[in-house]
Amino acid sequence: MLRLTFLGTGTSQGVPMIGCNCEVCRSHDSRDKRLRSSVMIERFDSAPEKRPADKLPQQPAHAMYPRPVGADARIVIDAGPDFRYQMLREGVKTLDAILLTHEHKDHIAGIDDIRAFNYFEGRAVPIYATERVGRAVRKDFDYAFAENRYPGAPEIDLRTIRQNEPFDVAGFHVIPISGRHYLLPVTGYRIGPLAYLTDFKTIEESEVEKLAGVEVLVVNALRFAPHYSHFNVAEALELIRRVAPREAYLTHMSHDIGLQAVTEPTLPPHVHMACDTLELEINDGYENTER
Numbered sequence: 001m002l003r004l005t006f007l008g009t010g011t012s013q014g015v016p017m018i019g020c021n022c023e024v025c026r027s028h029d030s031r032d033k034r035l036r037s038s039v040m041i042e043r044f045d046s047a048p049e050k051r052p053a054d055k056l057p058q059q060p061a062h063a064m065y066p067r068p069v070g071a072d073a074r075i076v077i078d079a080g081p082d083f084r085y086q087m088l089r090e091g092v093k094t095l096d097a098i099l100l101t102h103e104h105k106d107h108i109a110g111i112d113d114i115r116a117f118n119y120f121e122g123r124a125v126p127i128y129a130t131e132r133v134g135r136a137v138r139k140d141f142d143y144a145f146a147e148n149r150y151p152g153a154p155e156i157d158l159r160t161i162r163q164n165e166p167f168d169v170a171g172f173h174v175i176p177i178s179g180r181h182y183l184l185p186v187t188g189y190r191i192g193p194l195a196y197l198t199d200f201k202t203i204e205e206s207e208v209e210k211l212a213g214v215e216v217l218v219v220n221a222l223r224f225a226p227h228y229s230h231f232n233v234a235e236a237l238e239l240i241r242r243v244a245p246r247e248a249y250l251t252h253m254s255h256d257i258g259l260q261a262v263t264e265p266t267l268p269p270h271v272h273m274a275c276d277t278l279e280l281e282i283n284d285g286y287e288n289t290e291r
Contacts, residue, residue: 002194002282003042004216007076007086009274010034011222011230011254012106014082024255031260031275036080036106037198037252039218040090041191042071043171073170075099077189077196083110089277094121096170100129101198102186103136111141115154124155128169130187131160163187177210179203182229190214194282195243198252201229208242216282217245218274223256233257240271249274 008014015034016025024032075097076083087095095117101107114125129137137158138145144154161167163185166175177188179200188197193215197203200220211217221236230252231239240248248271250257257263257273264273 001044002192003044003071004194004218004280004282005040005042005090006249006251006274006276006278007038007040007090008035008080008082009251009253009276009278010036011252012036012104013254015253015255017255020255022255024257024259027259029259029261031273033276034253035082035086035276036078037220038076038078038080038083038086038107039196039251040074040076040092041172041194043073045072073172075170075172077101078107078198079110079114080106081109084113087113087116095125097126097128099169099174099189100127100133100137101188102181102184103129103133103140104181104184104199107199108133108137108140111137111156112144112154114156115152118155124157126157126159126169128159128161128167128174130163130185132185133187134158134160161187175210177203178207184229192282194218195245197239199229200231200239201227201235203239208239211243211245214243215246216280217243217248218251219248220252221250221257222252223254224258225256237268237271240268246270247272247280249278249280 014036015032073096077099078101079098117125143150144156161176163176163178172191175190177190177197179186179188180202181199182201186199190210195211195214196218198220217240219236219239220231221233222230224233226232236250251274260273
């Protein structure tokens with residue numbers, strides 16, 4: 001079984017946005033509080049323990065939720081500026097790997113905070129990225145790769161992926177999905193019945209075909225108005241129509257998408273606005289779906 005946890009569902013500035021006085025940024029609904037986009041995917045070879053009953057999206061944003069032990073593998077997609085807080089909030093104490101979608105700061109700025117995992121697990125954290133994104137990580141965190149590395153600097157095991165080559169990490173079989181974020185290549189990931197695409201603006205039909213049979217599709221939808229580098233809601237819904245998943249969840253949303261309580265009822269029944277801390281359990285032998 002897989003468990004998907006939305007660590008953050010906001011755009012690069014998060015929601016609320018600094019200095020904004022719109023109704024979304026003033027909302028007291030915790031579903032309208034969005035950290036920078038990231039997800040955690042866990043694999044359980046046996047049934048996981050349940051979270052406490054009061055673990056609901058309406059809980060205060062600062063609340064701590066101890067994560068039950070027992071996940072057989074745990075990976076995170078993207079590590080933005082909120083990574084440290086996201087790990088603390090979810091009570092994460094072990095991490096098998098991080099997968100990066102692209103090199104923008106709202107997706108990699110938190111990498112320095114893997115130091116805690118280095119310390120407690122006694123090893124470097126594997127980070128999977130394309131060659132171009134890997135170069136950006138080496139540039140932005142050059143002190144982590146220095147010949148005479150400063151004691152306490154993050155220990156990164158940087159591993160290069162290729163867009164057309166599936167790979168395995170911690171027992172997950174991962175299929176890269178290529179797209180464009182305006183002119184910038186961006187990588188989504190399919191893991192069995194689950195696919196996660198963020199910061200997409202365009203995607204070729206050959207890449208859409210890799211999503212055939214996906215049961216749960218997570219896709220970015222910045223706002224209703226068109227945007228030059230992100231899917232808007234209409235474009236996200238069109239991709240969802242083409243892929244035809246059982247359920248779809250919108251992420252990487254700005255305040256311009258409106259209040260969740262108002263916008264979500266306008267979506268098709270199988271399409272939902274994700275919110276921070278939302279958890280999904282995805283059953284059925286995902287290992288067989290890629291065959």
